[in-house]
Amino acid sequence: MPKMHPLFRQWPSRMTAWLVLGNVLVIAALIAMTVFSLRSQWRSEEERASQTTDNLAQSLSVEIGAELRNADNALSTIALRFRSARLSREHEDSLMRILDEQESLLPQVDSLSITDIYGHVIAGDGAGEKPINVFDRPYFAQAMMSADMIVSEPLQSRYDGQWCIVLARRLINHDGQFAGITFAVVSSRHFVERFGQLALGTSGAVSLRTDSLNLVARYSAGEPGTTRGFGARNLSPAMLHSLSTHPDHGVYRSHVALDNVERITAYRRLARYPVIVFTGISSQDYLASWWRQVWQQSLLTALVAVAVAGASWLIHRHQRTVQRHQAALAHLAQQQQMMLQNDLIGMVRLQDGKAVWCNPALERMFGYDAGELQDHASRLLFLTDEDHLRVATIGSAAIRAGESYRVQLPMRRKDGSAFWVDVSGMVMSTTESLWMLVDIDKLKRSEESAQQQATRDALTDLPNRRMLEERLADTLLQARRHGDGFTLCYLDLDGFKPVNDRYGHDAGDEVLRQVARRLQELVRNKDVVARMGGDEFAILLPGLSRQQDAEQLLQRVLFSIQRRIQLDNGESVSVNASIGAVIGSGGDEGRDLLRAADEVMYEAKRRGKGRIQVIQPSQLRAASEADARDWAAAA
Ligand SMILES: Nc1nc2c(ncn2[C@@H]2O[C@H](COP(=O)(O)OP(=O)(O)OP(=O)(O)O)[C@@H](O)[C@H]2O)c(=O)[nH]1
Structure with missing residues (x-):
């Protein structure tokens, strides 16, 4: 199998790395787009809020300017009538009439009054048995010195203790001499009520300050009834900075010093009067819809990011599985290759x-x-x-x-x-x-060699005793099945020992081999010639059951053995043999037949060597019975 290129081996992990990188970039791009979009939405919300609050400040400044102008006109009228009518302190009724007349034209004004040159209120609210004196009020001196209407700093009324501002104008008598002041009191409550009618959201605020930035009136949607900070200068740095750079009108965003609420605030300085209108919309209000967008888009982005990350993880896991399977396959292929x-x-x-x-x-x-x-x-x-x-x-x-x-x-x-x-x-x-x-x-x-060694005689290559016994058993089986007879012969050489003694053991071996060869030459293929040990041989002749035939064959065997044997050393020797044979049948036992043949052979040898003796089965059985009797007698 061709080896896998390293690039392909690394492919799954590289692909995973690219996948992760790609997805990180996708998620980063998504987050960047979301941030960019939210940022531009935030800017437009802020611009819209700036515009709204600026419009509000402008309309309020116009409205308050108109009110102050009305009051200014009323005070001018009073001063004019005072001078032209040569009014004096004694003509209180006339003064009251003028004041009532003008007061009815000024619903925003709490009271209209006139003082003498010492600051004693001689007509209007504050007059009476114990008249209020305003000589020490800064606006008295300011009005005395100015030909225009004076707008006081915020102060608490000596009449009812409420926060207010005073609009004052000097009075000149018919001689052109200073004759006192006429002033209108506009309570802070009036402004607060007006501001409260505006749509300011949940925590918007509107305030009115004098030029010196003292708080005249303030309405906060979050805490409607409060008068906290009235008459004081609680200013945020952002406000001061904006006023220093844009004195007449502007917009800034800051945490308001009075309540620490973040607002976008617009301001307008009135053209003719020293007051400034501030209108503020809280960030919480004008960014409410933007925050909803933030949540929605963040959630959407998070969902997409989770989906992308989840998909990446699934792909990664799939890649890992594929990688594992590929490794297992490669391993298997390698094993298979090794096997093949x-x-x-x-x-x-x-x-x-x-x-x-x-x-x-x-x-x-x-x-x-x-x-x-x-x-x-x-x-x-x-x-x-x-x-x-x-x-x-x-x-x-x-x-x-x-x-x-x-x-x-x-x-x-x-x-x-x-x-x-x-x-x-x-x-x-x-x-x-x-x-x-x-x-x-x-x-x-x-295996064959081992088999051969177990069943063959090493010297002559003839079957050995064991094989002969096996073949005898087969022959007996055949005889029992088919009733065939057979002959079993035992052969022992006569005069073999002298060959050994005279010519040596090798010569004896040579004689044994040649005898074996001669025996084999005389028998049929189905016959068995076996070496039983020493100079003893056995011959099994299946199918040969007639004594006469057996004797004829054994005679030929004997003749063959008796022929001189030529040795390798050039000498020739002759040996003889004694042969005992028994005609067997299916009724016999192999062991008995072997013993009987051996005995018959010894009998032949005893009678004088070089002889053949063949016995019948009946003789064999008679011999066995005699043996048994002998054994019994001996016992
Ligand atoms: N060369 C050789 N001699 C063997 C072998 N096996 C046995 N012998 C010898 O064969 C001889 C057999 O003895 P005997 O049968 O008494 O010898 P024999 O001269 O034939 O005597 P009789 O049978 O009485 O005639 C012994 O001397 C054994 O040592 C063998 O494999 N090779």
Whole structure:
């Protein structure tokens, strides 16, 4: 499998980083847009509030200016009438009439009065038995010195103690001499009531100050009845700053010194009179709708930000999952690759009996070059059609039925040599199957060798005693099934020891090998010649049940052994043999037959070596019974 480029390995985490960065930028842009929009809304709200409060200040200044002008006109009229009518103190009725006349024209005025040159009120409110004296009031001296109407600083009335301002004008008698003043008292309450009629929101405020900034009257929507600060100068720095730069009219925003409420305040100085009107709308009021916008837009922005962040997180989590799956897949692919490239297990994928893929291990195992097996029929790997058919039909049917199939069989290398292979298969799809092949040739051969060592005689390569016993058991089984007879012979060489003694052990071995070869040459394929140990051999002859036939064959055997044997050292030796044989049948026991043959052979040897003795089954049984009797007697 090709290795993954580092860029692609890092792709998911990089993508996540870009995603996070992108979303952070989106959220930042969103917040910036919201802030920008709210800021411009705030500015327009403030401009609108400035405009509104300035309009209010302007209309109020016009209105208050008109009231003061009316009062001014009334006082001028009184002064004119006073002079032209040569009125004097004695004509109080005339004075009262003038005052009543003018007072009826001035609803805003609490009282109209006239003093003499000493400040004693001689007509109007404050006159009487104990007349009020206003000589010490600053406005008296100011009025005396001025030809115009004087507007006093705010003061508390000596008549009723209420806060008010006094509008005063001097009186000149017909001689042109100062004759006192006439003054009008306008209570602060009058202004407060007027201001209270205005729409000022929940905490707006309107106030009236003299030129010296003393508070004449103030109405605050938040605390309507208060007279706090009347007559005093509680000023915010913003107000002072604005008045210093724009003395006649202006707008500023500040926390008002009297109640610490933030307001946007407009002011207008009256053109002809030394008073200034202040109108203020609280920030809380004029920014109320803006604050609602702030909440709504902030909530919306937060929701969008949360949605974007949530979506990012989901994408990030998805990427992480994909990344994990990719890593798992890569790991799996790596494992699979390692498995496919292993040296031990050959693998081939077959489609319709043809190799569509195989791993290097398989090619190595069968001796083919890389890719050489591609598209070749699987028959190429089998030794015989029979093997191929067995695997292709029985094996394929088994794995398609969901069963496991495994077989060990010799297969064919490219050079034609055979070797043992363990074959197992599995289904890949309806048309494809995967076969795993393991080279078990060495294992098989060592198994065979072990098997051989267990059942063969190492010197002569003849079957050993164990194998003879197995073949005897098979023969007995056959005899029981089919009633066949057979012959079992025991053969012991005569005069073998002297060969050993004279020519050495190797020569003895050579004699044993040649005797074995001669014995094998004389018997049929189905017969068994076995070496029982030392110079003893056994011959099993299945199907040979007639004594005469047995004797004839054994005679040939004897002749064959008696022929001189040529040794490798150039010498030749001759040995003889004693042969005992028993004709067996299905009723016999293998152990008994072996013992009987051995005994018969010894009997032959006792009678004089180089002899053959064959006995019948009946003789064998008689001998067994005699043995049993002997044993019983002995016991
Ligand atoms: N060279 C060789 N000698 C063996 C082997 N196995 C046994 N012998 C010898 O074979 C001889 C068998 O003894 P015997 O059967 O008494 O010898 P024999 O001369 O044939 O005597 P009789 O049977 O009485 O005629 C012994 O000397 C064993 O040492 C073998 O594998 N190779």
